Amino acid sequence: MTKQSKRVVFDKNPGRNAQTYGIARELNTDMELIHEPSVGVIGTKGDSQCYMGVQRKVEAIHDVLRSRLGRDEGQMPLRLVQPEYTVATSDGMRNGTREMRYSLIGREVTHDTVCEHLSASGLEGTIAVVACDKPPVGTLAGLLEHNRPAIIMSDGPIRPGRDSVTEQPIDIISGFQIAGHADEALKQRISREACPGYGSCGGMFTYNTMQTFIGVVGMQPLHMVAPPSDDPRRMQEFPEELVGYLKGLIERGQTPRDIVTRDAIRNAVIVSMAVGGSTNVLLHAPEIARAAGYRSFAKDIMSPEEFNHLSQYVVPVLTDARPYGAYSMVDIDEKGGVQVIVKALMDAGLLNGDTLTCTGETLAEQLDRLNTAAPDGTVVYPVEKPYKETGGLRVLGGNLSPEFSAVLKLAGVEGGLEDNRFIGRARIFDGEQALLDTLETAPDTFENHDMVIVRYEGPSGAPGMPEMLDSTSRITTLCRDKGIVVGLMTDARFSGGSVGLVIGHVGPEAALGGPIAMVEDGDEIVVDLNVNELNCTALSDPDTLAKRTAAWEQVVAENGGMHPLCGEVDTRLLNRMRLSAVSAVYGAGMHPDRVLWVPQPRDVEHSGFVPGNKYREGSSKAFS
Numbered sequence: 001m002t003k004q005s006k007r008v009v010f011d012k013n014p015g016r017n018a019q020t021y022g023i024a025r026e027l028n029t030d031m032e033l034i035h036e037p038s039v040g041v042i043g044t045k046g047d048s049q050c051y052m053g054v055q056r057k058v059e060a061i062h063d064v065l066r067s068r069l070g071r072d073e074g075q076m077p078l079r080l081v082q083p084e085y086t087v088a089t090s091d092g093m094r095n096g097t098r099e100m101r102y103s104l105i106g107r108e109v110t111h112d113t114v115c116e117h118l119s120a121s122g123l124e125g126t127i128a129v130v131a132c133d134k135p136p137v138g139t140l141a142g143l144l145e146h147n148r149p150a151i152i153m154s155d156g157p158i159r160p161g162r163d164s165v166t167e168q169p170i171d172i173i174s175g176f177q178i179a180g181h182a183d184e185a186l187k188q189r190i191s192r193e194a195c196p197g198y199g200s201c202g203g204m205f206t207y208n209t210m211q212t213f214i215g216v217v218g219m220q221p222l223h224m225v226a227p228p229s230d231d232p233r234r235m236q237e238f239p240e241e242l243v244g245y246l247k248g249l250i251e252r253g254q255t256p257r258d259i260v261t262r263d264a265i266r267n268a269v270i271v272s273m274a275v276g277g278s279t280n281v282l283l284h285a286p287e288i289a290r291a292a293g294y295r296s297f298a299k300d301i302m303s304p305e306e307f308n309h310l311s312q313y314v315v316p317v318l319t320d321a322r323p324y325g326a327y328s329m330v331d332i333d334e335k336g337g338v339q340v341i342v343k344a345l346m347d348a349g350l351l352n353g354d355t356l357t358c359t360g361e362t363l364a365e366q367l368d369r370l371n372t373a374a375p376d377g378t379v380v381y382p383v384e385k386p387y388k389e390t391g392g393l394r395v396l397g398g399n400l401s402p403e404f405s406a407v408l409k410l411a412g413v414e415g416g417l418e419d420n421r422f423i424g425r426a427r428i429f430d431g432e433q434a435l436l437d438t439l440e441t442a443p444d445t446f447e448n449h450d451m452v453i454v455r456y457e458g459p460s461g462a463p464g465m466p467e468m469l470d471s472t473s474r475i476t477t478l479c480r481d482k483g484i485v486v487g488l489m490t491d492a493r494f495s496g497g498s499v500g501l502v503i504g505h506v507g508p509e510a511a512l513g514g515p516i517a518m519v520e521d522g523d524e525i526v527v528d529l530n531v532n533e534l535n536c537t538a539l540s541d542p543d544t545l546a547k548r549t550a551a552w553e554q555v556v557a558e559n560g561g562m563h564p565l566c567g568e569v570d571t572r573l574l575n576r577m578r579l580s581a582v583s584a585v586y587g588a589g590m591h592p593d594r595v596l597w598v599p600q601p602r603d604v605e606h607s608g609f610v611p612g613n614k615y616r617e618g619s620s621k622a623f624s
Helices: 014-026 054-067 098-121 134-146 172-177 184-193 206-216 238-252 262-274 281-291 297-301 304-314 329-334 338-347 363-369 432-441 469-482 542-558 572-580
Strands: 038-046 084-088 123-130 150-154 393-396 406-409 421-430 450-455 487-490 502-504 524-528 533-536
Touching: 038 054, 038 098, 038 134, 054 084, 054 123, 054 238, 084 098, 084 134, 098 123, 098 134, 098 281, 098 572, 123 134, 123 238, 134 150, 134 206, 134 281, 150 206, 150 238, 172 184, 172 469, 206 262, 206 281, 206 338, 262 281, 262 297, 262 304, 262 338, 281 297, 281 393, 304 393, 329 338, 338 363, 421 432, 432 450, 432 469, 469 487, 487 524
Parallel strands: 038 084, 038 123, 123 150, 421 450, 450 487, 487 502
Antiparallel strands: 393 406, 406 502, 421 524, 524 533
């Protein structure tokens, strides 16, 4: 593939050059390099501990990059661009509020901002420092569309807190899980002690799921994923390494699309299963694949059937990690980092080691160079004796999920799946706030085998598809205290910190007339993991479905084309999301007229590699 430069060309026009000379002078760089290709560092900022460590790392990398630019031997004759930052949202601080609608939209805003900066500045080389979980995906999507040499570094996770009374490690999820507790002193103590220092969420929630994903897909050095945000290496060692890797990428002409290939994405999805990762990976992986030029995640990368086969029969969970286990990312780092997990899977024949990475090595070569340790058996388990026999995620079809978009985090289920089936009674809540109000004021009204349904909270309906950590945490605590099982399904999504029998991304969403909108209180809901389906028994009757659909359509028609239970739209950004959001199965991004836009579509190249595992029954079924 011919790689054409997208850089801005500054000619001899003194008007266009005046500020360029001024920038070079203020940045203390060679003013004679202003017409050369440009390089720079970008980061994310927002109202959260997640982003507090980003700026200092961006500045450290910027200083190293400046020292490596020039005309002397060994230097890079490039123009330096001042650091830029994208705005970002705090998921933890906004959960359970209407502001949570902006969380997933933040991925899109980051993407837009990165795209504007890269394209308008014509950057030929970029180092990105990312935090939280939506900005990294938006950043990677922007880098893929720009497709010039680039590399990403995670800012790093926060260290766990410690309860001063019990001496047990705690984190932000600990705080959410006692939100319904009557002991106000306990709630204040945990909230004060759960998040010391700074950094992104420390468990295997969405942030660390996606940082691991970005490392495995090849855009981040694997050894930079797990160290905490305050680890001295992030300021003292990693900046030099990153600049060196970027220099190599530029010299070799290697771009993000050379790295983020079909096999690389498949590797990253498999590792996400093995770490019991967040359900949000099923939103972010399709968006990354789209930005990499693949028209359809299900057709070009991995079908739902293959995903479920791998999760059910081939890929085990290897980590005893929060929220379903005991340990944090800091513990994984102390046991050798995420590369230990990747190496164990590769040695078992589950990953393609020939994929290219940002270090210039293949994935297998990078693992060898890092002298990757073996699993310790406590924090990270070997494939032969895993922490859990089946992978952490499952996607569901059925009459409630005709798009095959619904996703269950199987690693986090704490009960209720007798013989892999759950049968419950629908309890409808039109919007999350109604559920939160009931959990706060009348928690005893929830009964064993209720299936809570929260709808009109999808990409278009909310709009913004908020995650429901507050709701799921309260239900989890309620179930533990009362010894019951209450499921929850929604057209919204969940935090990577959610546990329990929770099913998100149900599509089509209620706002678009999906079957979830037709369910009524008391309907029988069946979750069957033997066939990977989510069904409402009443909707199996065509007459019942037709009658309820007609009634729904009449309400919509009388309300001017939008169901009145959809969330209010009071900003241009929310309106943009409502009018342009694609379904969860395509990543729930903002694309005009709900048409999935694919930049420079690429042909699908099959390597012939098929994940297999001699330790799993049923793995003889091959997929390609």
